[in-house]
Amino acid sequence: MSSTIPTDVRSALDSGLLGSPCPLGKIDHQLDQFFADDDTRTRASLANFAIYSEDPSHLLKNSELIREITSEHACRAILVTLAKDEAETKAASWISAHCHLDQTGAKSVCSEQVLFVLQGDSSRLVANIVLSHLRSDLPLIMWWQGGLSENFDAQLYSRIDRLIVDSCDWSDPSTQFTKLRDAVYQRGSRNSDRGQLHFPFHDLAFTRGHRHRLAIAHAFDNPVALRGLGSVNEVVISHLPGHRSVGVYIAAWLSTQLNAKLLQIEGDSFRLQGSGGEMTIQLQGTATEEDPLQVVMLGPDLKLSIGRAENPGFLQVHSQAGSQDVEELLPAPCTSECDLVGEVLMRGGNNLLLSKIFPQVLKMNGVEPPE
Amino acid sequence: MDNPFREFLLGRSSPAPCTIVIFGATGDLTHRKLIPALYNIALDGDLPAGTRVVGFARRPKSHDEFRAELEKMNREVSRQPHNEEVWEKFAQSIYYHQSEFQDESGYKALAQFLNELETKDGGQRNRLFYVASAPEFFGPILDHLRTSGLNKPADEESWSRVVVEKPFGTDLPSAKSLNEAVNNSFEEEFAYRIDHYLGKETAQNIMVLRFANAIFEPLWNSNYIDNIQITCAETLGMEGGRGGYYDKAGALRDMVQNHLLQLLSLVAMEPPTDLSADGVRDEKVKVMKSLRRMKSTSEVFQNVVRGQYSKGAINGKEVVGYTQEDRIPPESMTEAYVALRIYVDNWRWAGVPFYMRMGKRLPKKTTEISIHFKEPPNVLFSTYPVTSRKNVLVIRIQPDEGISVRMLSKIPGPSVRMEPVKMDFHYSTSFGKASPEAYERLLLDAMAGDATLFARRDEVETAWAFVDDIERAWHESDNPPPMTYYPAGTWGPSEADELLASQGRIWRRL
Numbered sequence: 001m002s003s004t005i006p007t008d009v010r011s012a013l014d015s016g017l018l019g020s021p022c023p024l025g026k027i028d029h030q031l032d033q034f035f036a037d038d039d040t041r042t043r044a045s046l047a048n049f050a051i052y053s054e055d056p057s058h059l060l061k062n063s064e065l066i067r068e069i070t071s072e073h074a075c076r077a078i079l080v081t082l083a084k085d086e087a088e089t090k091a092a093s094w095i096s097a098h099c100h101l102d103q104t105g106a107k108s109v110c111s112e113q114v115l116f117v118l119q120g121d122s123s124r125l126v127a128n129i130v131l132s133h134l135r136s137d138l139p140l141i142m143w144w145q146g147g148l149s150e151n152f153d154a155q156l157y158s159r160i161d162r163l164i165v166d167s168c169d170w171s172d173p174s175t176q177f178t179k180l181r182d183a184v185y186q187r188g189s190r191n192s193d194r195g196q197l198h199f200p201f202h203d204l205a206f207t208r209g210h211r212h213r214l215a216i217a218h219a220f221d222n223p224v225a226l227r228g229l230g231s232v233n234e235v236v237i238s239h240l241p242g243h244r245s246v247g248v249y250i251a252a253w254l255s256t257q258l259n260a261k262l263l264q265i266e267g268d269s270f271r272l273q274g275s276g277g278e279m280t281i282q283l284q285g286t287a288t289e290e291d292p293l294q295v296v297m298l299g300p301d302l303k304l305s306i307g308r309a310e311n312p313g314f315l316q317v318h319s320q321a322g323s324q325d326v327e328e329l330l331p332a333p334c335t336s337e338c339d340l341v342g343e344v345l346m347r348g349g350n351n352l353l354l355s356k357i358f359p360q361v362l363k364m365n366g367v368e369p370p371e
Numbered sequence: 372m373d374n375p376f377r378e379f380l381l382g383r384s385s386p387a388p389c390t391i392v393i394f395g396a397t398g399d400l401t402h403r404k405l406i407p408a409l410y411n412i413a414l415d416g417d418l419p420a421g422t423r424v425v426g427f428a429r430r431p432k433s434h435d436e437f438r439a440e441l442e443k444m445n446r447e448v449s450r451q452p453h454n455e456e457v458w459e460k461f462a463q464s465i466y467y468h469q470s471e472f473q474d475e476s477g478y479k480a481l482a483q484f485l486n487e488l489e490t491k492d493g494g495q496r497n498r499l500f501y502v503a504s505a506p507e508f509f510g511p512i513l514d515h516l517r518t519s520g521l522n523k524p525a526d527e528e529s530w531s532r533v534v535v536e537k538p539f540g541t542d543l544p545s546a547k548s549l550n551e552a553v554n555n556s557f558e559e560e561f562a563y564r565i566d567h568y569l570g571k572e573t574a575q576n577i578m579v580l581r582f583a584n585a586i587f588e589p590l591w592n593s594n595y596i597d598n599i600q601i602t603c604a605e606t607l608g609m610e611g612g613r614g615g616y617y618d619k620a621g622a623l624r625d626m627v628q629n630h631l632l633q634l635l636s637l638v639a640m641e642p643p644t645d646l647s648a649d650g651v652r653d654e655k656v657k658v659m660k661s662l663r664r665m666k667s668t669s670e671v672f673q674n675v676v677r678g679q680y681s682k683g684a685i686n687g688k689e690v691v692g693y694t695q696e697d698r699i700p701p702e703s704m705t706e707a708y709v710a711l712r713i714y715v716d717n718w719r720w721a722g723v724p725f726y727m728r729m730g731k732r733l734p735k736k737t738t739e740i741s742i743h744f745k746e747p748p749n750v751l752f753s754t755y756p757v758t759s760r761k762n763v764l765v766i767r768i769q770p771d772e773g774i775s776v777r778m779l780s781k782i783p784g785p786s787v788r789m790e791p792v793k794m795d796f797h798y799s800t801s802f803g804k805a806s807p808e809a810y811e812r813l814l815l816d817a818m819a820g821d822a823t824l825f826a827r828r829d830e831v832e833t834a835w836a837f838v839d840d841i842e843r844a845w846h847e848s849d850n851p852p853p854m855t856y857y858p859a860g861t862w863g864p865s866e867a868d869e870l871l872a873s874q875g876r877i878w879r880r881l
Contacts, residue, residue: 213380214380214416217374217376217380218416218419218420220374221385221388221420222388222420222421222494224494226372226374257375257376257378323493324494328420329457329460331415352379353380356378
């Protein structure tokens with residue numbers, strides 16, 4: 001991955017497409033001026049939302065993402081892009097605002113955007129730059145795109161109120177999950193502090209499976225299906241190539257909720273021991289964009305399959321248990337990155353389910369969970 | 372056995388699949404509120420698999436005709452766009468059962484129909500009976516549910532519940548009688564009395580505001596609060612033929628007895644010991660029981676103003692007075708406006724007046740609660756001129772849902788001059804997505820067995836006892852307090868202003 005600024009991004013910066021250049025020390029002042037100049041604009045923010053990327057080619061896409069996200073989640077958006085391989089050491093900033101009409105159509109509600117491009121050696125100033133440009137009293141939600149590099153250090157993550165990552169982007173999940181584990185679990189001298197999450201985090205790979213988890217839970221609300229659950233001995237999870245992490249999260253969730261102990265990992269196959277006997281969970285990277293995630297649960301008394309319906313906004317849930325054969329449609333809007341992040345921003349506080357299954361996720365990635 | 376996959380997936384009680392039998396299926400409530408609410412729940416993926424709807428009404432109709440009528444209205448009023456595929460699946464579980472409300476054989480046939488449906492589809496046999504008929508049929512419907520055995524669970528694993536719409540009686544005796552009818556057929560824990568204001572996000576937010584934040588509760592008492600105002604203003608008059616019903620009820624019975632006293636109880640209640648249905652409702656009932664009753668006509672005269680609107684203009688359009696409206700008799704003595712001064716006689720609220728008003732044909736549609744704090748001590752800035760020194764916390768229930776705090780700030784300049792400024796929070800600019808409608812929340816709660824947002828028997832009866840004192844003074848005393856009048860499009864009669872002015876206060880300008 002090249003860490004120099006591509007031509008199209010440089011043109012966008014120079015042309016003002018990504019905002020007005022602004023000296024680092026005058027950002028708040030110039031943002032205040034922007035809102036003071038026009039009474040019809042309402043400055044709105046519930047959070048500081050930072051997107052960090054070490055790939056400058058993502059800058060245009062990230063700015064567009066911010067525009068979409070702020071239509072439903074008012075925030076001060078902070079885009080931090082590193083261009084480590086640029087010869088010149090420089091830190092520069094641009095300001096802009098994303099304005100949308102509110103629900104009544106009467107007011108223009110604006111979320112500020114502050115863009116930082118850190119070139120050369122200034123890339124080590126990430127924590128300093130981000131933390132000194134937050135809106136006070138508002139939480140810091142940080143979306144760290146790509147792998148957790150050396151810039152993901154304690155000075156920064158000790159101040160994050162919520163971290164978003166996407167383990168589907170990690171080329172070396174084992175190393176990355178180890179770093180994540182070390183960051184999110186509090187290392188204190190008191191035993192009671194061990195094993196407790198230091199701050200809430202969200203993995204978009206986990207969020208991608210949200211609708212499937214809801215569908216599985218919905219299917220087992222049916223008492224007849226629930227009776228067959230104990231007999232399930234095989235689960236097949238088909239995910240997109242490169243999205244193995246999505247499958248791992250589903251596998252970890254299923255096994256944790258069924259209190260099944262992980263016995264063995266063989267490549268993409270997990271052998272577990274549950275209360276009903278042994279169970280195998282098989283991951284397959286064979287899904288397509290049209291149907292990016294499928295789950296099939298099999299047992300002598302039950303067959304459950306979940307996948308995308310013909311109408312792409314829905315999941316088809318087919319459950320055969322006892323004498324019942326039930327087919328249902330459940331909503332599952334197609335999930336862009338914006339939708340996934342929006343789903344995370346809708347939540348408050350820690351994701352209790354993710355916290356619970358994370359130790360199993362670590363094990364399934366070959367990483368020791370905390371004590 | 373609990374579903375292990377539900378853990379942490381729902382932030383609320385899990386609704387169970389059931390058959391919802393709606394009495395009054397051809398009425399406005401069913402078409403405009405109940406079915407669209409269920410459809411939106413289905414569209415959100417929250418409707419439990421196996422949920423069915425059976426409409427019960429007297430007009431002959433086939434299942435398909437009923438579904439077609441419901442679909443037509445759903446397209447117009449649904450909160451979310453009408454989705455053909457989701458509606459198609461949802462509509463397959465909607466049925467129609469024709470019967471008169473007083474016909475016992477109709478209930479026996481209903482029981483048989485439900486048995487057939489449940490046996491064919493399998494699964495749980497839970498039943499939710501929703502009484503959305505005209506009020507005069509509430510009693511007969513409940514009786515027939517009992518005599519036909521429908522009030523009892525169909526088997527050991529199932530439940531049978533009843534939801535009753537307002538108006539819940541017209542006075543205390545009728546409310547007690549109706550409660551007896553409900554409890555003759557259903558145990559109180561299976562009875563749900565709807566007050567849709569409790570399903571509003573902003574009403575639910577009152578408890579969060581008070582008890583999830585540390586800064587308000589220490590001030591939430593007579594030491595710091597001067598008065599509390601609750602206003603429900605409507606621009607509408609008697610459009611849509613509602614005069615016939617309204618003239619028998621009036622503002623006090625139609626809105627104050629239920630919605631506004633519910634809001635008062637949420638504002639005035641003590642923190643509950645837990646968030647269980649009875650934990651919350653126990654505290655609300657204590658507020659109702661602490662309301663100072665107006666036992667004599669003179670107390671009503673001093674503390675209540677009733678009014679009717681006369682000819683005027685709303686949004687620039689001329690409108691007739693109340694007694695010229697369709698289906699309103701010219702000699703009507705029904706109030707279309709009421710203002711009250713209420714006291715909650717307990718340690719927290721002793722001496723703090725709660726001013727409440729509700730009116731038709733007022734200048735704007737708004738419902739809000741405003742908490743008016745006492746003025747600060749007369750020490751530092753007392754000599755500096757200012758329009759008002761009182762801090763005011765406003766909870767806007769609808770529209771423009773949100774909360775604001777008014778406080779004094781120094782105006783920039785060489786001298787000390789102060790003016791009030793507002794800290795403002797708007798749902799529309801803070802939370803992007805629109806909230807579910809109140810009925811969606813309430814239906815899910817009834818299916819989940821969570822009665823927190825429903826009125827309990829004692830709440831209803833205590834509220835009626837309070838209201839009945841006033842009604843008696845108006846309609847049974849020899850020297851009743853007079854009716855007052857205000858032009859449509861103004862903020863009510865001057866007598867309502869005097870209610871506050873006599874204590875050195877004014878209504879908050881809306």
